[in-house]
Amino acid sequence: MIHCVLLAAGFSVRYGSDKLAELIGGIPMYRHTADILLRLSCEGLCTARLVTRGTLPVPPGIQAVPNPAAAEGIASSVRAGILSLPDDGAPAAFFAADQPYLKEETIRGFLRAWQSCGHGILRCESGGVPGNPVIFDRRYFPELLALRGDTGGRQVLRAHPEDIALYHVPDGKELTDIDEKQS
Numbered sequence: 001m002i003h004c005v006l007l008a009a010g011f012s013v014r015y016g017s018d019k020l021a022e023l024i025g026g027i028p029m030y031r032h033t034a035d036i037l038l039r040l041s042c043e044g045l046c047t048a049r050l051v052t053r054g055t056l057p058v059p060p061g062i063q064a065v066p067n068p069a070a071a072e073g074i075a076s077s078v079r080a081g082i083l084s085l086p087d088d089g090a091p092a093a094f095f096a097a098d099q100p101y102l103k104e105e106t107i108r109g110f111l112r113a114w115q116s117c118g119h120g121i122l123r124c125e126s127g128g129v130p131g132n133p134v135i136f137d138r139r140y141f142p143e144l145l146a147l148r149g150d151t152g153g154r155q156v157l158r159a160h161p162e163d164i165a166l167y168h169v170p171d172g173k174e175l176t177d178i179d180e181k182q183s
Contacts, residue, residue, distance in 0.1 A: 001090045002111050002135060004037045004046045005081035006030070006062075007152075008097035009053040009070040019178060020056060024100045029178065030056060032100035036107050038062055045111055046093070049084055051077045073150030082141050093135040094153065098178045106174055107133075110167045117165035121157065126172035130157075 008020055008030045020030040027035075030050075037048035038061050049063045050056070053070040065084040069076040078094065085092060093111065095102075106124075110133065114122050120137035123130050134153055136144060143156045157164060169175055 001044075001088070002046045002093050002114060003085050003090055004041070004048050004093045004095060004111075005065070005078075005084075006034055006037060006048070006050045006095045006097050007074065007077045007081065008034075008056055009051050009067040009077045009080075010074065010098075011070070018055060020097050024178075027100075028056075029100045030097035031059070033095050033097060033102055033107075034059055034062060036102070036104045037095070039104065040108060040111065045108065049081060050097075051081050051084075072148070074152045075147035075149055078144050078147060078152060082145055089138060091135050091137050092141075093133050095133040096177055099132060099175065100178065101171075101174045101176055102133075103171075103174055106169055110135075110169075113165075113167050117167075119165035120163040121160060122165050122167055123157065124169050124175055125166040126169040126175050129172065129175075130166065131175035132177070 021028050038059055040046050041048040049065050050058050051065045051067050053067050058064040065080050067077050067080040114135050122135040124133055140156055
């Protein structure tokens with residue numbers, strides 16, 4: 001079992017409005033990944049959590065994780081996600097809610113690859129460029145909990161390059177974060 005944490009508590013400063021509520025293909029941006037995680041959790045492949053500052057509706061079946069400290073930056077959302085997990089030894093996969101092009105088969109393959117990767121961190125990459133999502137073994141939780149400000153797990157990744165396995169995603173568009181309005 002892997003605990004999936006969808007980080008959706010940002011303020012969309014570069015975007016200029018609440019980007020996660022923007023419609024992509026008629027669906028709010030964050031719901032693309034949220035709905036996939038919900039389906040995979042129903043299959044027993046993972047659990048699904050949505051870290052939010054309360055501005056987005058949380059789909060039934062996904063655990064809402066409030067982040068009242070969202071103004072601090074992404075580190076507060078990572079901490080809220082980790083602190084919401086049961087003490088069961090399972091790793092956590094962190095997903096960015098602004099990656100609406102991730103496909104279900106990619107996420108399923110990524111989660112399944114964890115069991116055989118042989119490392120403490122599994123990170124997606126495409127064309128040699130690493131990106132999100134990332135799975136962290138529990139041994140990295142103390143370092144993740146110590147993060148502060150508007151930095152995600154990048155600092156932990158830099159500290160442990162020898163323990164990172166990469167999961168190849170053929171279509172790089174899937175790993176694209178939407179940070180600015182599309183024209």
